[in-house]
Amino acid sequence: MRFFLTSVIKIIPVLFIISFIVFFLVRLTGDPVSLMLPETATDQQREDLRNSMGLNDPVYIQYLNYMADVVRGNFGDSYKYNEPALEIVLERLPASFTLAISSMVVATLIAVPAGIYSAIKRNTFIDVVITGSSVLGKAMPNFWLGIMLILLFAVHISIFPVSGSGTIMHLVLPSITLGTAIAAEMTRLIRSSMLEVLGAEYIRTARSKGLLETVVVNKHALRNALIPVVTIMALQTATLIGGTLITETVFSWPGMGQLLVQAVNARDMAIVQAATFIIAILVILSNLMADLTYRYLDPRIKYDD
Template sequence: MKKFLIRSLLQIIPVLFLISLIVFVLVHVTGDPVTLMLSDTATDEDRAILIKALGLDQPLYVQYFKFLGHLVQGDFGNSFRYQEPALPIVLERLPASFELAISSMVVATLIAIPLGILSATKRNSFLDVFVTGGAVLGKAMPSFWLGIMLILLFAVHWGVFPVSGQGTFAHLVLPAITLGTGVAAEMTRLIRSSMLEILQQDYIRTARSKGLLERIVIYKHAFQNSLVPVITIMALQTSHLIGGTLITETVFSWPGMGNLLIQAVNQRDMAIVQAAVFVVSILVILSNLLADLAYRVLDPRIKYN
């Protein structure tokens, strides 16, 4: 386990290096930052001074190594919208995105686990067809459409929940359901297929032949051993929810990192974009590492050699 951790941490270094290169290239192909930062009344002299101040008159490789040096120190530059360092602004929005992502994953888990198990144990029944059909529908629904429908029904028409913003538990319900629905649909199908495979194994037939209660066979022997692929999708979806809640946060005006990133892209605030993309990348890497560690806990047969 120790060797696995060391090797995994060392592998993160070239991945981060590649991410930094991609972010640097993407920022430079999106447009001229000087034009965006200067007013319409700026002169050519003002433009030349700003280009030199930003180091844009230097070769690209020199700019990249300077960018890399600042990145190691956590310096992504100043946001020209907020006139403050970009990274603290992104990190300030991160807890709100964490709150929404974790709540969405809780909603998805509470929906997916019982429905996936029921669908597998009642294979080819009406319940199975209903659950799998609902999972396909839930996966096919665009999150922005579902969010708007929930706002119209529960906020505008019935007045049960707030329309937007953050503050109380009620503000969290609609965006969490919106994000959790798509994840729940994917997890339900995965749990069903994993459970169907496990239920055909010899040790399940042996457990039943010993006279064990069916619920013990299902939840202790079958479900526990079907969790490895489920942990994989949960880890991937958690990192996706943290960094990919762009549309949902915009629909519900949720003050998270996704909403901040959308505003930064629209305003070409590239310091914010760079910092947000890099933070999301690190979160994805860490969530995958935690998933690898969880495999060993769930299935001792897995070895990290």
């Protein structure tokens, strides 16, 4: 519990830094007024809008005002939707979450057996096939795989819907698209981690006890092999979110990724700020989750000391 609290406290300075970066990035992209007003607007109109938005204040005043708003959870209103940006972003969060989780499930279902199998069948034909496929899976861009899957399973063979959301069938193709990319990375990790663990002395001990090879591999080896995999996969959360941006756009999945891409195109800065902030928090939380899982998997790590 103390570990959890100190971790949460450690998050605060990170959030400060993120808010700082987000603030300046948005201001580096140019004058928001020229984006918000039509080309025909007069200089007076532009000046009035700048004044009302506080853009004529010194930068540090602007930053303090912005921070005061951020602390209250106010990222400003989206000029496209005319609603508070944070609300719009949070509304989209469950859809992204569903996609991310189901992709992780797909990835795990592929990667765990494939990784284990290629490790125990090292340097055989099957290992070459699995390792080769994972290189291929890593090399295929998400958008390409997504479009190919739509072509094959939605257009030529109409099993799944082309895009959109609503039913579990809508979830299948996006999850496979995103899941295979993660599975590729995960398979290689599990394979190498497994190979290392299988040479360990406690594995020899387990065999000398007369255990079935499946017990040796799936109990004694896997639990140890997963420790580094969990850490590295948690660090991949950023990649996962990057993947949702593309996958959601390809499949018109109404998640935060799609929203963010649209907001960037429309220069809807309030939404970009809010979404960036939420994504940053998600990455931090997933790292925290990884630490907790790590502790569960490896009893040697004690955070409370």
